[in-house]
Amino acid sequence: MDVRLSPEQIALRDAAAQVADRLGPSTVAALDDRERAAKLDAAVAATGWRELRVGTDDGGPLASGVEAAIVAEELGRGLADTALIGPTLAADLRRRVGAPPAATAETVVLRPDLTTLAAVVLPSATVAGRLPSGSPAVDVQGATAALALVPGPRPGPGPGPGPGPGPEQCALATIELAPGSSATPTDLTRPVAVPGEHAVPTTVEGQVELLSTDDLDAVTALGLALTAADLVGVMTGAVRLATGYARDRRQYGVAIGSFQAVQHLLADALVATEGSRSIARHAAWAVDALPPAEALAAAAAAKAYCARAARQVCEIAIQVHGGIGNTWECLAHVLLRRALLSADLFGGVGPNLTRVLDHRGIDTGGSRALR
Amino acid sequence: MHFGDSPEEAAFRARLREWLRDNNPGLPASSTSDDYWRGQAAWHHALYDAGFFGLSFPEAIGGQGRPSVYEVIVDDELSAAGAPPRPSLGYLVQGILEHGNQDVQQRLLPGIVSGRTRWCQGFSEPDAGSDLASLRTRAVRDGDEYVITGHKVWTSYSDDADLCLVLARTDPDVPRHKGLSAFAVPMRQPGVEQRPLRMINGITKEFGEVLLDGARVPAADMIGQPGEGWRLAMTVVSHEREPGELGYVARYTKVVNELVGAVRADPDRHGPEAVRDVAWAAVEAEMLRLHVCRRLSDRLDGIAHGPDGSIDKLLMTQVEQAVGHAALAVGTDSSLAVYLYSRAQSVMGGTSQVQRNLVATRILELPTS
Numbered sequence: 115m116d117v118r119l120s121p122e123q124i125a126l127r128d129a130a131a132q133v134a135d136r137l138g139p140s141t142v143a144a145l146d147d148r149e150r151a152a153k154l155d156a157a158v159a160a161t162g163w164r165e166l167r168v169g170t171d172d173g174g175p176l177a178s179g180v181e182a183a184i185v186a187e188e189l190g191r192g193l194a195d196t197a198l199i200g201p202t203l204a205a206d207l208r209r210r211v212g213a214p215p216a217a218t219a220e221t222v223v224l225r226p227d228l229t230t231l232a233a234v235v236l237p238s239a240t241v242a243g244r245l246p247s248g249s250p251a252v253d254v255q256g257a258t259a260a261l262a263l264v265p266g267p268r269p270g271p272g273p274g275p276g277p278g279p280g281p282e283q284c285a286l287a288t289i290e291l292a293p294g295s296s297a298t299p300t301d302l303t304r305p306v307a308v309p310g311e312h313a314v315p316t317t318v319e320g321q322v323e324l325l326s327t328d329d330l331d332a333v334t335a336l337g338l339a340l341t342a343a344d345l346v347g348v349m350t351g352a353v354r355l356a357t358g359y360a361r362d363r364r365q366y367g368v369a370i371g372s373f374q375a376v377q378h379l380l381a382d383a384l385v386a387t388e389g390s391r392s393i394a395r396h397a398a399w400a401v402d403a404l405p406p407a408e409a410l411a412a413a414a415a416a417k418a419y420c421a422r423a424a425r426q427v428c429e430i431a432i433q434v435h436g437g438i439g440n441t442w443e444c445l446a447h448v449l450l451r452r453a454l455l456s457a458d459l460f461g462g463v464g465p466n467l468t469r470v471l472d473h474r475g476i477d478t479g480g481s482r483a484l485r
Numbered sequence: 486m487h488f489g490d491s492p493e494e495a496a497f498r499a500r501l502r503e504w505l506r507d508n509n510p511g512l513p514a515s516s517t518s519d520d521y522w523r524g525q526a527a528w529h530h531a532l533y534d535a536g537f538f539g540l541s542f543p544e545a546i547g548g549q550g551r552p553s554v555y556e557v558i559v560d561d562e563l564s565a566a567g568a569p570p571r572p573s574l575g576y577l578v579q580g581i582l583e584h585g586n587q588d589v590q591q592r593l594l595p596g597i598v599s600g601r602t603r604w605c606q607g608f609s610e611p612d613a614g615s616d617l618a619s620l621r622t623r624a625v626r627d628g629d630e631y632v633i634t635g636h637k638v639w640t641s642y643s644d645d646a647d648l649c650l651v652l653a654r655t656d657p658d659v660p661r662h663k664g665l666s667a668f669a670v671p672m673r674q675p676g677v678e679q680r681p682l683r684m685i686n687g688i689t690k691e692f693g694e695v696l697l698d699g700a701r702v703p704a705a706d707m708i709g710q711p712g713e714g715w716r717l718a719m720t721v722v723s724h725e726r727e728p729g730e731l732g733y734v735a736r737y738t739k740v741v742n743e744l745v746g747a748v749r750a751d752p753d754r755h756g757p758e759a760v761r762d763v764a765w766a767a768v769e770a771e772m773l774r775l776h777v778c779r780r781l782s783d784r785l786d787g788i789a790h791g792p793d794g795s796i797d798k799l800l801m802t803q804v805e806q807a808v809g810h811a812a813l814a815v816g817t818d819s820s821l822a823v824y825l826y827s828r829a830q831s832v833m834g835g836t837s838q839v840q841r842n843l844v845a846t847r848i849l850e851l852p853t854s
Contacts, residue, residue: 115494115554117486117782180486357849372854374838377845384844385799392776393768399488415768467764474745474767476760477752 117395123184130185133157134192142443145195145302155196155256164201169209179336179401183343183394190347193448195303197221199340200253204261206336210329211286211322216259223251223262223289223309229461230334233263234287234315245309251291252459254307260289262315283324287315301455302448331406337460338413339397344456345424346394349387352431352449356380359435376434383430386423393419407473414469421457428453488778498558504535505566512569514736517822521569522645522690529572529600538571539598542578546594553781556729564738575730577604577650580721583790584709593669605646607637607695608718615839618661618715622697624653624668626704633670633700639833643679643693646672652714665714669706676700686825720790725834726798729777733801737770737808740823744815759814766811769804776800792847795840802837805830
């Protein structure tokens with residue numbers, strides 16, 4: 115056992131940090147700077163960080179979940195307003211069914227409750243069907259298509275593929291994405307799109323294998339590990355932002371960071387961040403190193419912990435900023451908003467505590483299908 | 486980055502698992518019953534003699550010189566087997582290794598590591614708790630000995646101990662942090678009186694009072710130089726705050742496993758809130774296990790005595806108290822004792838408030854007022 119980052123992993127982290135710091139939004143106003151955002155997008159595209167889970171000749175991914183999580187964490191810390199997690203998951207899904215990498219930018223579709231990958235509802239035994247109403251495609255910046263699941267044949271008695279969730283195996287469908295949604299998003303850095311209810315999916319081209327339940331568990335584990343890593347990054351950014359403010363801001367003739375009441379808030383924020391870092395790091399490793407059910411349980415524990423911690427830490431960042439923290443121009447709410455979305459993707463506290471209990475053999479009456 | 490076992494680690498794990506099948510003494514948790522202490526010495530000896538204690542300590546003092554990450558394997562396997570945790574005394578070893586001279590290390594450390602000499606720690610006093618540097622116990626040189634007079638409190642396991650690591654003032658004329666020295670004081674002598682204190686959960690071993698009235702200690706058993714006591718104390722407490730040094734992960738995981746088992750055995754008896762508390766306790770204990778993996782891996786770059794232990798202590802406290810709340814919600818035979826004991830975790834080894842001060846000023850480098 116040696117859970118230190120390797121020299122290569124440290125180099126990757128530093129490279130991702132550099133891109134995020136140089137081209138990420140350093141102020142709220144910078145979110146509207148399209149030229150900057152385009153440069154960031156181009157820089158991330160040029161590094162190949164969205165293709166870390168593309169398959170190699172032996173069928174395995176180009177890089178492990180650890181590398182993908184390292185990049186996700188740094189881009190989260192720098193509030194990078196470019197797609198990463200969606201395309202990474204889409205590439206992982208394609209690899210698992212043996213489909214060729216996407217020709218255009220692509221992401222994934224989740225169920226309306228955001229907790230699991232969406233499955234296309236099939237009206238009959240054909241592949242044509244539609245998504246459940248409100249199924250969002252996530253992390254859609256620049257993406258023109260999204261992947262959803264198509265339930266495969268069920269084992270046992272009964273006629274062919276049925277409607278609704280619960281398949282033992284799945285294929286994939288691509289859905290074309292219409293540009294942009296108009297509503298003010300939760301996360302100002304990563305838009306979510308809801309494909310039209312009647313968007314007709316087509317199965318991915320080429321000879322593909324069905325996704326097994328194990329594959330689904332592993333992809334879900336990756337989704338949880340990457341969103342947990344994003345949360346660790348956001349928390350790190352929030353602690354840094356609030357600590358800097360506490361050093362600079364003066365009241366009663368001294369820096370507010372010299373007051374114990376403020377110090378203890380920031381200490382709690384750092385402690386929550388470091389605990390999150392430890393458990394999230396394991397989740398990223400587990401994606402490829404442990405059997406899928408174990409990886410899913412590890413990722414669920416990490417996600418539950420990080421989701422709770424991230425909200426606490428970002429709330430502290432707002433509190434330490436006082437009135438300023440409650441204005442649109444302070445970055446603290448951009449961090450909180452990003453944390454809220456990342457917490458919800460693949461489930462926040464509740465669904466992941468359920469997954470943890472499931473794994474420990476405690477039945478909570480929740481659905482075990484398509485976790 | 487790799488959380489899995491190397492072939493050598495896997496072989497060690499298998500050997501320990503096999504050994505535990507026949508050698509689990511089935512003691513109650515130290516936090517819930519004084520009965521634990523009836524078997525604690527034998528448990529320490531058995532673990533050590535079989536090669537499962539002191540793994541990362543230097544071979545020169547009876548350890549095995551292995552990487553610290555082996556302690557993670559020990560904690561994993563002890564909790565999986567429902568065995569008692571490993572003895573919590575690594576912080577004494579780290580302090581003496583860092584500050585004691587060769588003679589002291591060779592004479593005193595092998596006994597601590599093997600468990601043949603029992604130790605306790607005499608730092609706090611009735612008027613020197615969080616403000617430890619204000620302590621008033623005096624050590625006065627008398628020939629080849631020092632004579633010690635004072636009152637120590639919160640001295641865990643003092644009635645079992647052969648020796649006490651006493652922090653005493655040897656020079657009242659210098660600034661208070663500079664006039665302290667540390668000694669290994671024999672407990673079984675006329676000048677030492679030991680009184681148990683009863684904790685809120687009823688156990689008497691965790692807290693003790695030690696009255697020193699002319700207790701004598703050879704000058705050669707001073708640990709470190711005269712005036713080095715404060716620095717030694719800081720080294721000791723920095724490690725006393727590390728769950729990796731204490732082996733507490735095994736204690737928490739063992740309780741969590743029992744709670745999960747209780748809920749699984751009778752799911753209808755437990756409401757959703759209790760089940761949620763158990764889920765959180767499981768997640769928290771797992772977080773701490775993985776945090777220890779990270780901190781002990783960092784030791785592959787060399788052992789540090791810095792302020793990071795305060796982060797560990799605050800995480801450990803959060804875990805102990807989450808486990809305590811889950812125990813209370815589920816209601817097993819030892820639940821109340823587990824819960825009540827957990828309240829002390831945010832006080833012992835430096836209160837959570839002191840830890841937050843340290844995190845803020847020494848790690849976040851916020852200004853002091």
